[in-house]
Amino acid sequence: MPKKLQLRIDGEMVSALEGQTILQAARNSGKYIPTLCYLDGLTPVGGCRLCMVEVSGIDRLVPACTTPIQDGMSVSTTSAKLTRYRKIMLELLFIERNHICAVCVSNGHCELQAMASQMGITNVRFSYNYPKLSVDQSHSRYVLDHNRCILCTRCVRVCAELEGAHVWEVTSRGIHARVQSDLNQKWGESRGCTNCGKCVQACPTGALAEKGWAVEEMIKRNDNITVLAHRKGAGA
Amino acid sequence: MKRVKLATVWLDGCSGCHMSVLDMDAAIITLARKIDIVYGPLVDAQEFPDDVDVTLVEGAVSSQEDATKIQKVRQRTKTLIAMGDCAVTSNVPAMRNGVPVSQLLHTIYATSNGSKDVPGERLPQLLSHARPLHEFVKIDMHLPGCPPSSKLIVGVLSDLLDGKKPELAGKVKFG
Numbered sequence: 001m002p003k004k005l006q007l008r009i010d011g012e013m014v015s016a017l018e019g020q021t022i023l024q025a026a027r028n029s030g031k032y033i034p035t036l037c038y039l040d041g042l043t044p045v046g047g048c049r050l051c052m053v054e055v056s057g058i059d060r061l062v063p064a065c066t067t068p069i070q071d072g073m074s075v076s077t078t079s080a081k082l083t084r085y086r087k088i089m090l091e092l093l094f095i096e097r098n099h100i101c102a103v104c105v106s107n108g109h110c111e112l113q114a115m116a117s118q119m120g121i122t123n124v125r126f127s128y129n130y131p132k133l134s135v136d137q138s139h140s141r142y143v144l145d146h147n148r149c150i151l152c153t154r155c156v157r158v159c160a161e162l163e164g165a166h167v168w169e170v171t172s173r174g175i176h177a178r179v180q181s182d183l184n185q186k187w188g189e190s191r192g193c194t195n196c197g198k199c200v201q202a203c204p205t206g207a208l209a210e211k212g213w214a215v216e217e218m219i220k221r222n223d224n225i226t227v228l229a230h231r232k233g234a235g236a
Numbered sequence: 237m238k239r240v241k242l243a244t245v246w247l248d249g250c251s252g253c254h255m256s257v258l259d260m261d262a263a264i265i266t267l268a269r270k271i272d273i274v275y276g277p278l279v280d281a282q283e284f285p286d287d288v289d290v291t292l293v294e295g296a297v298s299s300q301e302d303a304t305k306i307q308k309v310r311q312r313t314k315t316l317i318a319m320g321d322c323a324v325t326s327n328v329p330a331m332r333n334g335v336p337v338s339q340l341l342h343t344i345y346a347t348s349n350g351s352k353d354v355p356g357e358r359l360p361q362l363l364s365h366a367r368p369l370h371e372f373v374k375i376d377m378h379l380p381g382c383p384p385s386s387k388l389i390v391g392v393l394s395d396l397l398d399g400k401k402p403e404l405a406g407k408v409k410f411g
Binding site: 094098099100101102103104107108110113114116117118119120122123124125127128130131132 | 318321324325326327328330331333334365367368370371375377378379380382404405406408409410411
């Protein structure tokens with residue numbers, strides 16, 4: 001049985017188990033920390049940086065999803081500084097690719113769109129990048145649109161950790177990074193893909209979608225992934 | 237009471253935002269007691285007036301004409317509002333941004349239309365990219381949405397008429 005630790009989150013004393021992350025401790029005690037790349041049941045990677053929090057005695061911000069709690073820790077989940085940074089992170093996600101909500105299958109059901117709305121983002125202050133990106137329609141049932149990908153790597157993790165197929169990986173670096181299937185083959189030609197669709201359900205945006213849906217019609221069920229993951233005891 | 241001068245401008249958009257303005261139904265009766273619509277696709281004025289209180293701009297800046305117009309609108313407007321995703325993010329008009337303008341015009345006019353060449357000087361010169369308004373002029377308020385709902389537009393105008401700052405957090409979304 002792991003040790004029980006005491007910490008403060010936004011001034012309130014909470015107890016959590018040794019080995020748990022700040023995010024888990026916060027959620028278990030009903031505290032909200034925004035996330036995008038995190039999906040309960042998959043190994044957290046701290047990629048999107050939305051869950052950054054302040055910890056007393058540490059002079060930099062830490063991602064709540066990957067930082068283990070310590071006894072006596074004092075965490076702030078909200079501040080003017082955090083809000084400012086979280087907004088910047090979101091705005092940078094919007095400029096990096098071509099997120100045109102109006103024509104997206106996931107319009108109205110997108111975690112990126114919802115997060116921007118919730119944070120009161122009414123416009124993006126940085127110049128849009130307008131990259132020219134491809135759409136992989138080679139799979140018989142699913143489609144990958146790089147224009148809508150935020151590189152959260154949920155697809156990579158769910159495929160490797162839950163399905164055990166490890167079809168997805170991230171290739172290249174920085175602004176050139178892309179998710180790719182099976183050593184950069186077309187998705188439809190991937191021999192590893194089992195057609196299970198877990199990557200599609202895990203994807204927070206319209207980057208991975210089922211074929212045949214029009215604008216606003218792609219509704220995802222990533223809660224099923226969490227249930228399955230906990231049943232299997234995989235990930236966090 | 238002095239009536240508030242409202243203008244609307246249509247740049248590179250589909251007119252859906254203007255439809256949303258029109259869609260306010262009976263609310264327009266209340267608003268009409270306090271405002272004059274002095275310019276825009278809904279009225280006859282040819283020249284953008286000198287002293288407009290509030291201007292709603294639909295559409296992205298896509299051509300040299302748009303760029304010139306938005307500068308003039310900014311100079312003559314107190315409160316400039318980017319209305320809808322095209323004005324706020326460049327949205328659908330920006331989907332052509334990955335294609336060079338010459339190729340774009342050739343594909344649209346020559347290839348798909350069967351004509352020999354593209355129209356020349358009679359069309360406004362396209363910019364290399366369709367871009368959001370705030371990259372050209374200072375915007376006082378952004379109303380995202382495709383289109384922003386009629387209710388939202390009425391709410392914002394009513395708040396401005398009452399001298400209140402509209403609260404948009406959680407009420408608006410892209411798309």
